[in-house]
Amino acid sequence: MTEQTSTSSTPRRIVVAGGGPAAHRFADAMHARGLDGWHVTVLTEEAHLPYDRVALSKALTDMDYDLTLGEAAMWDHANVELKTGERVVKINAGAKTVETAAGNTYEYDELVVATGSNAARLPIPGAELTHVYRTLEDVWAINKAIAELTEKLGRKVNAVTIGGGLLGLESAAGTEQLGANPIVIDGSQWLMATQLDEGAGQAMGRLIKAKGFEVHGGVFPSEVLSDGEGQVTGVLMADGRIIEADMVIVAIGVRPRDELFRAAEGEEQLFSLGQRGGVVINDYCATEVPGIWAIGEVANFGGMCLGLVAPANTMAEIVADRLHGGDATFPGFDTATKLKLSGVDVASFGDAFAKTEHALEIVYADPARGVYQKIVTTDDAKTLLGGIFVGDASPYMSLRPLLGRELPAEPGAFLSAAGGGDAPETELPDDATLCSCNNVTAGSIRDAINGCGACEGNAPVQELGELKGCTRAGTQCGSCVPMLKKLLETELTKSGVEVSKALCEHIELSRQELFDAIRVLELTSFEEIMAKYGTGAGCDICKPTIANILASQNSNYVLDAGRGTLQDTNDRALANMQKDGTYSVVPRIAGGEITPKKLGVIAAVAEKYNLYTKITGGQRIDMFGARLEQLPEIWKELVDAGFESGQAYGKSLRTVKSCVGSTWCRFGVQDSVAMAIQLELRYRGLRSPHKLKMGVSGCARECAEARGKDVGVIATADGWNLYVGGNGGATPAHAQLLAKDLDDETLIKYIDRYFMYYIRTADRLQRTARWQEELDGGIKHVEDVVVKDTLGIAEELEAAMAKHVDTYVDEWADTLKDPERLRRFRSFVNAPDQKDDSITFVPDERGQMRPATAEEKALAVQQPVLIGASIPMRPSTPELLDENEV
DSSP, rough: OOOOOBTTTOOOOOEOOOHHHHHHHHHHHHHHHTTTTTEEEEEEESSOOOOOGGGHHHHHHTTTOBBOOGGGGGSHHHHHHEEOOOOOEEEEETTTEETTTSSSSSEOOEEEEOOOOOEOOOOOHHHOOOOSSSHHHHHHHHHHHHHHHHHTTTTTOOOEEOSSSSSHHHHHHHHHHOOOEEEEEEEETTTTTOOOOHHEEEEEEHHHHHHHHHESOOOEEEEEEEEEEOOOEEEEESSSOEOOOOOOEEEEOOOOOOGSSSOOSOOOSSSSSOOSSEEOTTSSSSSSSTTEEEHHHHHHTTTOOOOOOOHHHHHHHHHHHHTTTOOOOOOOOOEEEEEEEETTTEEEEEEETOOOOOOOOEEEEEEETEEEEEEOOTTOOOOOOEEEESOOTEEEEEEEEGTBBBBBSSSGGOOOOGOOOOOOOOOOTTTTTEEEETEEEEHHHHHHHHHHHHHHSGOOOSSSHHHHHHHHHHSSTTTHHHHHHHHHHHHHHHHTOOOOOOOOBBBBHHHHHHHHHHHHOOOHHHHHHHHHBBBBTTTTTTHHHHHHHHHHOOOOTTTTTTTTGGSHHHHTTOOOOOSSOOEEOOOOOGGGGGHHHHHHHHHHHHTTTOOOEEEEEEEOOEEEOGGGHHHHHHHHHHHHHTOOOTTTSSSSSEEEOOOOTTTTTTSSSSOOHHHHHHHHHHTOOOOOOOEEEEEESSSSSSOGGGSSSSEEEETTTEEEEEEEEBBSOOOOOOOEEEEEEEOOOOOOOHHHHHHHHHHHHHHTOOOHHHHHHHHHTTTTHHHHHHHHOOOOOOHHHHHHHHHHHHOOOOOHHHHTTTTHHHOOOSSSSSSSOOOOOTTEEETTTTEEEEEEEHHHHHHHHOOOOOOOSSOOOOOOOSSSTTTTTT
16 A cells, blocks of 8 residues: 655655545645645546535525635645546556546546545436436526526425435425425435434424425335426325425435446456445555545445545545555544524434443433434443434534543433523543544644644634634534634633623723613713723723714714714824825715716816825725825815715725616616615715625626625526625625515615624624624524514614614715814824925826835935925824814
């Protein structure tokens, strides 16, 4: 068996057959360990970058959802090559080559086979009319079929899913979200029979039926019926019943794609195959043929092939470790499962069926509530062997890492549904696996928190997002994130780092608690707030936070009544300060739409004040280089011409980007420009924990990049799809679908609620993406509050937004009306008419001006120009004057 490392002087070629999650994880593991001396070629038959099959249900309900795994930049590495549309069809073990369906041959020194599995098909008449649930193309085809059938039939589609396991229920839940009637046919006596015992399966069935699913169990289908022209009409069951159906999806399991390991007629069989398929591997994922490895669903270990992400990831890491000279071995399959289907929690792990000799089963069942909880232990009720949870899976996260260990309390204490409250506090051993998807132990997480050397400067990790990035824990299915967060807080507390929700040293309340207190008590000044909830004079954390909260609750002028000293520098100047002490001027251009006349005004102002001009990413025009005392002059000309502040300086709505929409574009299905302007004029001036950006696209081509915005709106033939929680920046995130096919009124109502709920509950300087991630329930919680109004606060949130809209006043127009306010905008205290001549510009390479460099300023000093006898007393930049100082 080949087990050797590679060096830059002896580069070795690795070919990976397959491009699914296991292949991606292997390439990523090689990249992490170092590619010097290796060249990795990944051959995938699909047209996509490797994507997350675990999250296929998201692509079923949202065809634009990006499932791409990891960072696409990995494939740009010189020693990693991804070739799409290349299906490996033959292994020539003697020649150490593989052949593809396209007729290409690739040589290898090491071959890693990660071909995965195929969806199992039904051997019954009419099977060719069914859909399967396995790839992106599969789920896109289901989505399209439901849409077309709904339009054709003029009613809800009867979508039958054959298979009551994990994939089947996931598929059925997706069809329900797409507006179809979900019907499940399962040959077993109860749902999820592989993971759940009868009691749990029956509880699952009751909960699913209560959600509107139709379930037919215990009988197999014998034929898919049609009208003779390819349109499905029903499913004939083995007992003679006919179940009406307009489409049928088969999700009865998977079959290993092991054809590469099967000898052609007349050839020697080189590889051992499992009884139910899959190539047999040893405990370090090697096949019997030297230099050939197998990982993922195609690999048979201990007589089993499993379609789970955790063992596939582990296998990939083991092969990468072995190729780098390590000695890692495969510990066996982790069959733990946790998911939420249509709001129903279900989890199973370990010896869930109590097959261990003398095992005890501690069970709580409440059929009326659809709750079933079971813990399996050794006969002395001490060592945890497994468990099943349906309806209430809250104990799972505490128990899963303790599998095979002695419980810290008697088993019944963990049955939360029985009225025992939360699970007992658990101190996880270092070798306990907290994240099974990525095989991350509690010890590895503790090392990262306390400074393990893996992070830059051996710095301890103190933020959840940073911890996830450092350890990979919680980055796949996400079910371990609550335990990960709890472990982080526990370790920080142990190390003397106080885990507090306090806003700062002066205010013990969190931002959310402070916001609610100010709102309920209708406090209007910093002094009132500090007297009631704070100590001292405040700091650069609580001052701008309080200013922001006050501004988000009323539209009073932000610099009046002592609020000027609370603001950040940019807010105090109502402009963005640049590196040389000058400011930028950004007038609002709603939706990016502007008349030639207004363009002429901007051009005239820029020329008059010699300002550098730049089109921004948000479809506005930014003018740079204005001195502080010039801001009122510039803004007077702009306001008189009908412009208002674009608030590029505030923690508020920046822009609503739009494409040209249906007015001009031949692909547009809705007027995206009109909607973008309506949204921008509605939410302008809305102060929030962080800046807000929006986008409106007139069709699915998404030219406005709406899914990269905090709120994105994408047109459909039936209205608008609403996406929330998208961010750019250092940690970009795609927005997630919140609601589909909304009319204008409902769309705006949901956005009102979303923004106000975010403003009330987010932490200081927290972007919407991170806020959603940390909400218990994530996007589902947002949907419950915004769409379903489960908290009963929808009217209150809408009223708060209506108040903002009704009381909005442009800040620069307000400033220009008051001479006292204008006194802020001067460069020197005792010389109000004096210009700040320390600011120097030079021509740039493209015909505009730019700030002078230090060398260019030094040259100017060597050739001085007499500017007069007036001597400035003190510059006020960057610390601007408060009205109390004037």
